[in-house]
Amino acid sequence: MSQAQGQLRYRGQCDDCSWTGRPFVRYGTADTAARDHADAHRHTAFVADQYDLRIVGSTVRPGEARQH
Numbered sequence: 001m002s003q004a005q006g007q008l009r010y011r012g013q014c015d016d017c018s019w020t021g022r023p024f025v026r027y028g029t030a031d032t033a034a035r036d037h038a039d040a041h042r043h044t045a046f047v048a049d050q051y052d053l054r055i056v057g058s059t060v061r062p063g064e065a066r067q068h
């Protein structure tokens with residue numbers, strides 16, 4: 001793929017369903033996507049890196065999506 005594709009390292013994922021967000025270069029963008037998913041579906045979401053490893057502290061539970 002393109003050079004930009006290799007820089008996409010963060011994406012939201014969900015503990016409660018099989019949702020996986022689009023990959024983003026910026027952590028904050030993936031974090032926002034995870035929070036949106038948690039809010040919309042009342043699921044516990046988190047952000048993972050390019051190795052599918054959960055980012056420590058990124059877990060967002062329903063109802064606390066706007067806190068950090």
Ligand SMILES: [Zn+2]
Nearest residue numbers: 014017019043
């Ligand atoms: Zn979900």
